[in-house]
Amino acid sequence: MDHSDQPVQFLDLKSLHRPLKDELLASIAEAIDEAVFVGGAAVLQFEKAFSDYIGCSRTVGVGSGTDALKLALQANGIGAGKTVATVPNTFIATAEAITQTGARPVFVDIDPDTCLMDPEQLEERAKQQKIDAVVPVHLYGQCADMDAINRIAHRNGMIVIEDAAQAHGATYKGRAAGSLGVAAAFSFYPGKNLGAGGEAGAVTTNDDAIADKIEILRDHGQSEKYIHEIEGTNSRLDALQARFLSIKLRHLDAWNAQRCLIADIYDGAFAVEKHVSAVKLAPDQIPSRHLYVIHVPDRAAVQQQLSEKRIVTALHYPIPLHLQVCYSELGYKKGDFPHAEQSAATLLSLPIHPEMKASDAERVVAAVLAAL
Numbered sequence: 552m553d554h555s556d557q558p559v560q561f562l563d564l565k566s567l568h569r570p571l572k573d574e575l576l577a578s579i580a581e582a583i584d585e586a587v588f589v590g591g592a593a594v595l596q597f598e599k600a601f602s603d604y605i606g607c608s609r610t611v612g613v614g615s616g617t618d619a620l621k622l623a624l625q626a627n628g629i630g631a632g633k634t635v636a637t638v639p640n641t642f643i644a645t646a647e648a649i650t651q652t653g654a655r656p657v658f659v660d661i662d663p664d665t666c667l668m669d670p671e672q673l674e675e676r677a678k679q680q681k682i683d684a685v686v687p688v689h690l691y692g693q694c695a696d697m698d699a700i701n702r703i704a705h706r707n708g709m710i711v712i713e714d715a716a717q718a719h720g721a722t723y724k725g726r727a728a729g730s731l732g733v734a735a736a737f738s739f740y741p742g743k744n745l746g747a748g749g750e751a752g753a754v755t756t757n758d759d760a761i762a763d764k765i766e767i768l769r770d771h772g773q774s775e776k777y778i779h780e781i782e783g784t785n786s787r788l789d790a791l792q793a794r795f796l797s798i799k800l801r802h803l804d805a806w807n808a809q810r811c812l813i814a815d816i817y818d819g820a821f822a823v824e825k826h827v828s829a830v831k832l833a834p835d836q837i838p839s840r841h842l843y844v845i846h847v848p849d850r851a852a853v854q855q856q857l858s859e860k861r862i863v864t865a866l867h868y869p870i871p872l873h874l875q876v877c878y879s880e881l882g883y884k885k886g887d888f889p890h891a892e893q894s895a896a897t898l899l900s901l902p903i904h905p906e907m908k909a910s911d912a913e914r915v916v917a918a919v920l921a922a923l
């Protein structure tokens with residue numbers, strides 16, 4: 552059968568969940584019978600399973616990836632008067648988490664090939680000002696150069712918190728994203744590689760003191776009921792999300808492998824094209840392939856032509872954070888981060904998800920090449 556009239560979706564959660572539907576419904580029914588909706592055994596069970604998966608000692612489930620970042624920073628003493636380095640080419644949540652602790656974000660430019668934090672830029676910044684923490688972003692599912700970043704952080708007294716919201720299951724030199732810094736933040740927003748049936752996130756860490764502190768912070772700062780030595784927030788993981796996540800976690804590796812097959816088709820096709828450059832992979836990595844991003848000269852035209860062929864694309868992210876109006880007070884200007892700006896101007900995210908077929912990827916490749 553010819554599927555060329557079918558749209559190539561950017562993401563297809565309907566198909567992803569279809570084979571799991573009975574299991575998910577049974578688990579929701581169990582939750583209703585149990586009537587434990589926030590915290591409880593289902594949450595503990597998921598936290599344990601996720602720790603085992605990442606290879607860390609503790610997972611603390613929270614309300615979102617944004618909260619995971621914020622609470623991880625707070626639990627490490629980041630707040631008013633502190634500075635936190637990150638990259639400008641990320642989802643705004645990375646910077647929001649920093650400012651919402653009261654700290655000030657300091658941007659550093661990226662490596663133009665990988666689109667990840669350039670450790671040399673971080674080191675340069677650290678010579679010019681005190682930086683208290685750094686949040687490398689494992690953008691598109693590829694880990695930042697954590698050995699270099701950890702080395703610089705160690706020399707300069709910075710805490711390292713990974714933004715692993717796009718990197719569930721990715722590895723760096725054989726170690727999982729989420730186990731490479733002091734703590735890491737995951738998002739389980741439905742469109743991520745491991746997604747809940749709503750909003751959810753988690754912090755992973757090997758440090759019991761940090762995990763204990765986040766358990767208190769996520770629950771209004773309570774160490775015991777109505778005892779508040781510190782002020783926290785309401786960011787507990789709910790049991791329905793934990794149940795959803797426990798079921799889906801068992802499929803994560805297979806889904807990521809499927810994403811890698813699609814990415815391999817794209818890589819093979821674009822390697823020989825001089826007008827398309829795919830984001831490069833650093834050695835010793837297995838990416839989670841959350842997004843597949845290429846850089847093309849006339850992006851609007853390419854996107855338009857793909858859309859006419861019913862191929863859905865997206866932009867991650869078209870305006871770097873240092874140029875966002877809400878951060879104008881930070882005093883950055885156009886030209887401050889040329890690599891991040893260049894990437895933002897030419898990037899295009901192609902469809903990639905576990906339900907995609909090789910023939911879909913081939914259709915996307917043909918459409919991109921025709922558009923050029």
Ligand SMILES: *Cc1c(COP(=O)(O)O)cnc(C)c1O
Binds near residue numbers: 717
């Ligand atoms: C999705 C995402 C977040 C935020 O996660 P939420 O669960 O949506 O709050 C943070 N950082 C990056 C890089 C993301 O992609």
